[in-house]
Amino acid sequence: MSNDSGMNAEDIGTGAAAGAGGAVGAGGRLGGASSLLSRLPGRQGFGDASLVTAGEGAIDLSGGNPDTSLLPAELHREAARDYFEGAGYASTLGYVPAPGIASLRATLAEREGVDLERIIVTNGGAHGLALAVLGTLDPGDTIVVDDPVYPLFLRTLDLLTGVTIESVGVEADGFDVDELEAKLARGLRPKAVFTVPTFHNPSGAVLSLEKSRHLTELAEKYGFIVFADDPYQELAFPGVEVPEHTWVRDSEHVMGIHTFAKTLGPALRLGWLVVPTHLSGQYVKMRNRIEGQTSGVLQELAQRIITRPEFAQVTRAAGAAYAQKARTLTNALHRELPGQLEIIEPQGGFFLWARFREQDADFARLYDAAQDEGLVYQRGEWFGVGEPARTSGCLRLTFAAPSVTDLEEGAVRLGRAWKRVTG
Structure with a gap:
């Protein structure tokens, strides 16, 4: 996941705020707060x-x-000049479609090799993971995560109650699919599997093509969804060949979660989600009930940057x-x-x-x-x-x-x- 800033202020002061801000009611709930707001841990x-x-x-x-x-700071500046000084600038300042502006979605769909309706532009990778979790899991469901795991994903699961977390190890070539298969054979039935396939956080492992295909087969056989959180895929070292995973393209049991945080900068808060085709309309409905859209201005800038050959x-x-x-x-x-x-x-x-x-x-x-x-x-x-x-x-x-x-x-x-x- 992309929001990995180490020391930051996201949860700093949680205890002090609870102590100074209100009484604790029945069942340990903070006065005036929902059960979700009350139970979120620091x-x-x-x-x-x-x-x-x-x-x-x-x-x-x-x-x-x-x-x-x-x-690419200079590309940012050039994109800003082109956009803000363009004749049509004012016409883009209204609300934009919830899935994202058409030009950026088309660029991302081409990159991913998927149909346009599978692309939803998000407010960064963390937002994409939150949408994926809310759109896939229910209280009482089981999710399998890689171990070691990116810890902030586990905090996304705090949005739901009663989710059971199972773990599978990470090897030199990524998520241990054989270990998962053995657990499935013993009766484990997860609703989803989470992994970081490319330059895994924290271990640095890269999921092999063989494993991604095997994991996709298991997902289709047992009916779970794979959350492929892939923020680092464009940052290979010279001479390193990154496997060209086609699992998101080939199977609607794999959801891709991506971010521009590592390549354009975290401050833009831009990413994209690749959802199953038959659920794309429902995902749009869900985000319309949360925050509605991602900044059209930032999408316009990103589209101008990533389509420049200099970006690569x-x-x-x-x-x-x-x-x-x-x-x-x-x-x-x-x-x-x-x-x-x-x-x-x-x-x-x-x-x-x-x-x-x-x-x-x-x-x-x-x-x-x-x-x-x-x-x-x-x-x-x-x-x-x-x-x-x-x-x-x-x-x-x-x-x-x-x-x-x-x-x-x-x-x-x-x-x-x-x-x-x-x-």
Whole structure:
């Protein structure tokens, strides 16, 4: 999912607001609040600002922000001039269709290889996931998620009560479809399966074509929907061949959830959802009851940017720059923590996933010691949802937004923290 900013203010102050804002009524419900509003938990672990104690000068390797210097700012400016100075500008300032403006939807439909009616433009990837969850799951349903999982997707599930979460591991070639098949054979009947197929967050794995086809076959056989959350697919490193998954195109049991956050910038809040054809009208009805539309102005700008040939050049250049940063961080970690880490070398995307070989260390203490040294990262345990062994002693570090200097220094600080904890 695309809203992965690490430390932010989304849930900061939840407890204080509850304490100062109103009494708790029967059943633990806040006075004047719905059961949904009352039961939404604050962040725990991943993104929980209350756990962050590092002060000024700290290096933050925790978030999923792009390097803004690698975004197509000049294309933004050119698109804005073309749009705002165009003769027809004023005529586009009214309400726009709920599924999105026709030109952008047509471009996205061509990119995805699907019919136009399957495309719904969204307010970013998180909005797309929320629509997918609300349009697929009911209280009491079961969803299977990859483990480690992107934790903010689990928070999307807080919109519903009584959803059961099952987990399946992630291997070097992505979601463990064989493990899922074994669970299905034992009677598991999920309504949906969630995975990040390309440069998986957090592990960096890329789902193989064989697995995507197998997973699609299982979805069609057992009647579940696959949520394919794919924000990083355009950010491959040079020389890396990303499998050309056609599962969204080939099967209406696969929903694609996408965002422009990593390639155009998170501030635009633009993404798109590929829904089953027979449900597209119902999805439009649902979003009309929530927020109605995505900004037509931003859609017009995005359409002008992504149809320029220079856009693909910018994303390739960004992939090359991220590759250099990933190498810098990987090499620095090997240098500062020789022999201590098993590192999955990134092939694209924003993240490096590593596991300490010494599993008896106090990793909660290490996290605190790193902050004392001026380093913030994400503990692997915060991505776990099933077997603890899958995430024990792991950590996720971003190499995307930080400078090369900060990546080098971040590894130094982690090395110092490790020595403090292990003595």
